[in-house]
Amino acid sequence: DVKVTQSSRYLVKRTGEKVFLECVQDMDHENMFWYRQDPGLGLRLIYFSYDVKMKEKGDIPEGYSVSREKKERFSLILESASTNQTSMYLCASSLLGNEQFFGPGTRLTVL
Amino acid sequence: KNQVEQSPQSLIILEGKNCTLQCNYTVSPFSNLRWYKQDTGRGPVSLTIMTFSENTKSNGRYTATLDADTKQSSLHITASQLSDSASYICVVRDYSGGGADGLTFGKGTHLIIQP
Numbered sequence: 001d002v003k004v005t006q007s008s009r010y011l012v013k014r015t016g017e018k019v020f021l022e023c024v025q026d027m028d029h030e031n032m033f034w035y036r037q038d039p040g041l042g043l044r045l046i047y048f049s050y051d052v053k054m055k056e057k058g059d060i061p062e063g064y065s066v067s068r069e070k071k072e073r074f075s076l077i078l079e080s081a082s083t084n085q086t087s088m089y090l091c092a093s094s095l096l097g098n099e100q101f102f103g104p105g106t107r108l109t110v111l
Numbered sequence: 112k113n114q115v116e117q118s119p120q121s122l123i124i125l126e127g128k129n130c131t132l133q134c135n136y137t138v139s140p141f142s143n144l145r146w147y148k149q150d151t152g153r154g155p156v157s158l159t160i161m162t163f164s165e166n167t168k169s170n171g172r173y174t175a176t177l178d179a180d181t182k183q184s185s186l187h188i189t190a191s192q193l194s195d196s197a198s199y200i201c202v203v204r205d206y207s208g209g210g211a212d213g214l215t216f217g218k219g220t221h222l223i224i225q226p
Contacts, residue, residue, distance in 0.1 A: 004154070031212060042200070042218035043155075048211050058211060090154055097204075097212050099145070102154030 003027070004103035006091055012109045019078040021106050023091030029101075031094045032074035034058075034066060036087040037105075043090065049074055081110045113138040115203050115217035123223045128191055132220045134184040134201035142204040142213065146175055146186050149198045149219070158186070158199075188222075196224045 007022035025032065033048040035058075045058030047066040055066050063085060067075045074093075078085055086109050092100040115136045124130050136144070143162045147155035159170045161177040161184060168175050172195075174187045188195055201217040 009152075033211065040218065043216045045211055056211070092154075094212055099157050099160070100212060100214070102156070104154050105152065107152070 004091060004093055004101050006089075006103040006106050008106050009104060010107050010109075012111065013078075013081050014111050015082060017078075017081050017110075019081050019108065019110075021076040021078075021089055021091075021108070023074045023076070023093075023103055024072055025074075025091075025093040025101070026072065027093065027095070027101070028071065029093035029095045030071075031097070031100075032068065033092040033094075033100065034064075034074065034076045035090045035092065036060070037090055038087050046076065081108075083110050086110045113203070113205060113215040115201055115215045117199075117201050117217040117220050119220060120218070121221040121223070123225060124191055126191055126193060126224050126226050130188050130191060130222065132186045132188075132199050132201075132222070134186070134203075134217055136182050136184070136201070136203045136215070136217075138182075138203040138205050138215050140206040141179065141182075142206045144177060144184050145202045145204070146173075146184075147200040147202060149200060151197070155200055191224045193224050193226060196222060198222070 004025045034046045035043045049068045065077045089106045091103040094100045145160045146158045149155040159175045172189045198219040200219040205213040
């Protein structure tokens, strides 16, 4: 079974803090993705990566950066958290464009 | 621009009843369509995938249909159970070969099953 894990289920941070969200997959997938999910807006792609050290902007990259130093790990970084980044963050991985497998999500609250 | 529209936005039905969720898309060139189920506070999990040549596919009490001519898909749930309460997300893939797996996500239908 594919397993995608995320470092935290719930996270509370203050405005201006630097926030790291970690995602690890155990199936040797090339592609990894970060989404945010908000009520009424659905899933929106923030960044994705198709190889180690490679990254591509998604639809809403502003205010975020990513890091992929190892194939199994994809990190999302909020350089200076703001209240409008309060959301559910979902990580996913896929093999060569096949089914995306999602992690359990991190619910981030920025106060 | 590729789009995926789902209806209804939300639905409440009694346990044991059937229901049908709709997905209309304008994605080209079409590759496949997948339905995901997302339980509250969890990540989406794939229920079924439909390719161009498939009209109907079942997964237990879930039956998905695809009409590639009208660009419509439906997800029918038979004899609903409380555990079916979730959001159902329609995701369409294109053959563009672009990044991000070529996916377009619908906003989902939030289904509540009442006892």
